[in-house]
Amino acid sequence: MGERNPMSMAERADGAVELHAHQGQTVGVGLNAVVVAFDDAGPRVLLANSGEEGMPALPSGPLEAEHRTLEAGVRSWVERQTGQPLGFVEQLYTFGDKSRPGTRRFVSIAYLALVRGAADERPAAGWADLYAHFPYEDWRDGAPGSIALLREDLQDWAEDAGSGTKRGRLARIASAFGEDGQRWNEERVLERYELLYEAGLVAEAGRDRGCAVRARADTGVPLALDHRRMLATAIGRLRAKIKYRPVLFELMPDEFTLFDLQRIAEALSGVRLHKPNFRRLMESQGLIEETGRLSTQTGGRPAKLFRYRPEITMERPGETA
Amino acid sequence: MGERNPMSMAERADGAVELHAHQGQTVGVGLNAVVVAFDDAGPRVLLANSGEEGMPALPSGPLEAEHRTLEAGVRSWVERQTGQPLGFVEQLYTFGDKSRPGTRRFVSIAYLALVRGAADERPAAGWADLYAHFPYEDWRDGAPGSIALLREDLQDWAEDAGSGTKRGRLARIASAFGEDGQRWNEERVLERYELLYEAGLVAEAGRDRGCAVRARADTGVPLALDHRRMLATAIGRLRAKIKYRPVLFELMPDEFTLFDLQRIAEALSGVRLHKPNFRRLMESQGLIEETGRLSTQTGGRPAKLFRYRPEITMERPGETA
């Protein structure tokens, strides 16, 4: 229980904590970052080394006195741990449930960050394939192979319950995985992950409850603590946000083709888009302009290069959720 | 920086109430609630008494050991301070900037809550008129009287700056207040409040900086600390959310007419809606059903009474942002 166990504040709490708890508790505040980028291999997430059971973890650290703002604290920790400076940063969610009775409470404030380029430019940092942690979220080449098995596993879990619970579970499964009639809603990433967790189909569930995982389907590479839940929250938020805010450009280089843009939109949302429509949408919004140059890297007809016009957007960073 | 261990949150708990990080940081975690309801007089927000300069404050209190979850902590504090039990609760944002050098850091987790009925049923609690704090946000009867003067005040503030800053300020004003061409976007509540704060046009700005407020326009009743900012965040989120989630029903009685529903939607969003279109939208979504009864309270033709069908929605509470 020593230094090796990274976020084990909970276990280290001394008795004084509980004794005086009625006064308002001893609370540790942690900052976590889901840093997303994109390279030739696809969407990536930045991971730091961790101790806990060897599972990789998000970059994170405690809130410190020098941090003028929470956001500054996140930037500082990520850069210290991975060398990666952050561009766009936005608060995601604050997690603070009491983990186990008798353990010390820990509040974790999770952030989403987007950076340009990943392994290409900064191979030192620990970039991982985003979809390695959520294989069932990638529908770019049609329904993932694991999805049928996954549904069966979930079905079994629903069957195990009493009729009341069972109906509720079936409804939630249908809503999250788009079963009857409804179609796949790519934004419900967290809903899906939570179902899998409750159903005991992800490794974290087995770890936290000390029982074996009975999943036959591939439910992805686990992360330390509740970091995969944070990642799910981040992906869901990002998938929703790219539809109404120009966040995509935070991932793009200075110059790009419309198809580059589309590839990234598809990679993040996990679904294929109709090319002419995507192009029309982008051009109609007035957020980009031609640079006048062409890209000959296409393999076919050269594509016009565009640049983002940040003047258009004057969103204030941070809490504009 | 003795500890290089990236995730060394393992700091000793040393005081009864707060954590001393080795950098000397102590953190208190507070919970705040923006509780919104609706009565005959319009939209209301629940306020608790406060000490600070006599300004009213949101119900709030420190996170305690008994609170199993953050949300449970919020419910507990609101009920303790105002007697009001909460229904729908959703996390809003976590504020944690260092207020003044030398002061202890405080992290505040703000929640949005919706309850049915306000002064009607529970006159003891401190319900205040929501738009008393944001008079310029109520466009139900056309542009508020203060808006022209407000724009002039903001204009003056922009003029005061150097040309670079000035352009930025003008752009932000135009974006937030919908000046040239753009029309009023009712969701940008926080953006507007922050502009007014920066421009020194709200009482909190004068209070925090110790200088006089030069506003000629009515910029609303101030709240303690940064509570009006939280309220602005809540209103913005709520205005956005009623468009794509059935949150409106959290404010409604069991039975209501379509026009009742519309009045509340208008009260929250601060703009008038087209009656036939609102009605069509509500009826097409399948979220409500007729009870078979009629309301004769209309003053004209009696209106059909409806009830909400919660079976339809199986949103998980909490983090489904």
Next chain:
DNA sequence: GTACTTATGCTCATATCTAGCATAAGCCGG
């Protein structure tokens, strides 16, 4: 030059949103 690849532009059908108008069905004062 021919085959292949990707970019780009256009059109049509379908949903959704906006706005105005017409009718229904209660109340009220005579």
Next chain:
DNA sequence: CCGGCTTATGCTAGATATGAGCATAAGTAC
């Protein structure tokens, strides 16, 4: 009982956005 008032309810035309397919342009590889 009647006309005038109020509010509820229903319909429809036009504008705008979305979804999907097809035709053409302009490079590369052989």
